Amino acid sequence: NRQFVLAERPVGVPNDDTLRLETTDLPIAQEGQMLLRTVFLSLDPYMRGRMSDAPSYAPPVKLGEVMVGGTVSRVHSSKLVGFSEGDWVLSFNGWQDYALSDGAGVTLLGSNPAQPSWALGIMGMPGFTAWAGLLKIGMPKAGETIVVAAATGPVGSTVGQIGKIMGCRVVGIAGGAEKCAHALEHLGFDACIDHRSEGFVDELTKALPDGIDIYFENVGGKVFDAVLPHLNAHARVPICGMVSQYNVTELPDGPDRMGWLMGQLLRKRITMRGFIIFDDFAPLYPEFAKEMTGWLDSGRIHYREEIIDGLEQALDAFVGLLHGANFGKRVIRVGPS
Numbered sequence: 171n172r173q174f175v176l177a178e179r180p181v182g183v184p185n186d187d188t189l190r191l192e193t194t195d196l197p198i199a200q201e202g203q204m205l206l207r208t209v210f211l212s213l214d215p216y217m218r219g220r221m222s223d224a225p226s227y228a229p230p231v232k233l234g235e236v237m238v239g240g241t242v243s244r245v246h247s248s249k250l251v252g253f254s255e256g257d258w259v260l261s262f263n264g265w266q267d268y269a270l271s272d273g274a275g276v277t278l279l280g281s282n283p284a285q286p287s288w289a290l291g292i293m294g295m296p297g298f299t300a301w302a303g304l305l306k307i308g309m310p311k312a313g314e315t316i317v318v319a320a321a322t323g324p325v326g327s328t329v330g331q332i333g334k335i336m337g338c339r340v341v342g343i344a345g346g347a348e349k350c351a352h353a354l355e356h357l358g359f360d361a362c363i364d365h366r367s368e369g370f371v372d373e374l375t376k377a378l379p380d381g382i383d384i385y386f387e388n389v390g391g392k393v394f395d396a397v398l399p400h401l402n403a404h405a406r407v408p409i410c411g412m413v414s415q416y417n418v419t420e421l422p423d424g425p426d427r428m429g430w431l432m433g434q435l436l437r438k439r440i441t442m443r444g445f446i447i448f449d450d451f452a453p454l455y456p457e458f459a460k461e462m463t464g465w466l467d468s469g470r471i472h473y474r475e476e477i478i479d480g481l482e483q484a485l486d487a488f489v490g491l492l493h494g495a496n497f498g499k500r501v502i503r504v505g506p507s
């Protein structure tokens with residue numbers, strides 16, 4: 171049983187010293203337990219926060235502990251009522267091949283789910299995040315303009331597509347021409363601007379003749395700087411993530427613009443609200459799942475996944491995710507299905 175444990179807390183970008191690969195004997199399920207074999211491990215930006223011990227909404231992974239992560243697994247052996255060998259489950263087993271479970275926090279996906287890995291993406295945490303953040307905090311109305319960055323990732327792509335279903339104009343921001351082309355051709359966005367382009371700020375301005383009513387914040391940094399002047403009166407800003415800042419080790423150089431920002435919020439009566447998906451919206455998950463299933467079945471939502479083989483690839487794949495090396499939802503195939 172291979173496990174990646176946290177070896178040291180990274181300063182800046184995680185590197186080869188951050189995690190340590192350990193091998194243990196295969197655990198044996200006792201009465202009331204099952205042994206789960208990981209098939210898919212989800213890679214998500216929040217994992218960077220769990221490697222650090224800075225104050226956060228969730229406790230950090232302790233040194234020497236298995237790195238956390240959402241997993242889709244199969245039941246290898248079971249002495250737990252309700253779970254049989256071969257069943258697929260959604261669990262939180264982290265970066266390892268096998269894990270014992272007493273069933274707490276485990277969701278049964280059945281014996282033959284059509285797209286098991288989607289439970290980590292469009293039908294799981296990222297999809298739910300997009301749905302709740304946009305609809306419950308963004309509160310879009312037909313004809314409004316939505317801007318979302320990380321526009322081809324699992325959260326951003328879903329935000330934009332739901333925005334189109336709601337009748338909004340959707341402007342994406344993504345890294346590179348290929349991702350922008352995907353947002354226009356496959357996701358149905360009205361415009362998509364490459365944040366790496368030299369003319370980024372001007373191109374964004376041109377794409378926003380009517381300003382921004384909802385800015386769904388995924389990245390922060392220079393993208394937020396470019397967006398802020400375009401926010402309309404009564405704009406809503408669901409603050410979902412700040413991925414451009416996760417590896418940053420110090421505050422940016424001045425001048426301090428906090429006063430200016432507060433003035434903008436005041437004069438334009440802007441609402442900004444941070445949220446942590448399951449802490450804030452867990453009871454709405456069934457409503458989301460029903461609506462999203464309908465949209466996927468009718469082809470109104472397009473979902474792109476990037477599956478990488480091998481648990482040993484997980485750290486490189488994760489570091490790449492934080493600076494845009496992924497194209498779609500990044501998942502590690504840990505073991506055969």
Ligand code: NDP
Nearest residue numbers: 215320323324325344345388410411412413414446447494
């Ligand atoms: P993505 O798969 O979209 O990966 C992150 C993307 O961010 C990269 O692919 C890259 O896309 C973009 N990015 C990275 N650095 C920068 C930068 N400096 N400037 C602009 N863009 C950058 O991730 P997810 O869809 O899984 O997550 C999106 C956001 O949602 C994250 O901030 C995450 O932390 C947050 N989140 C929050 C939750 C909550 O409960 N609040 C729950 C789930 C996710 P590109 O190449 O296009 O720039």
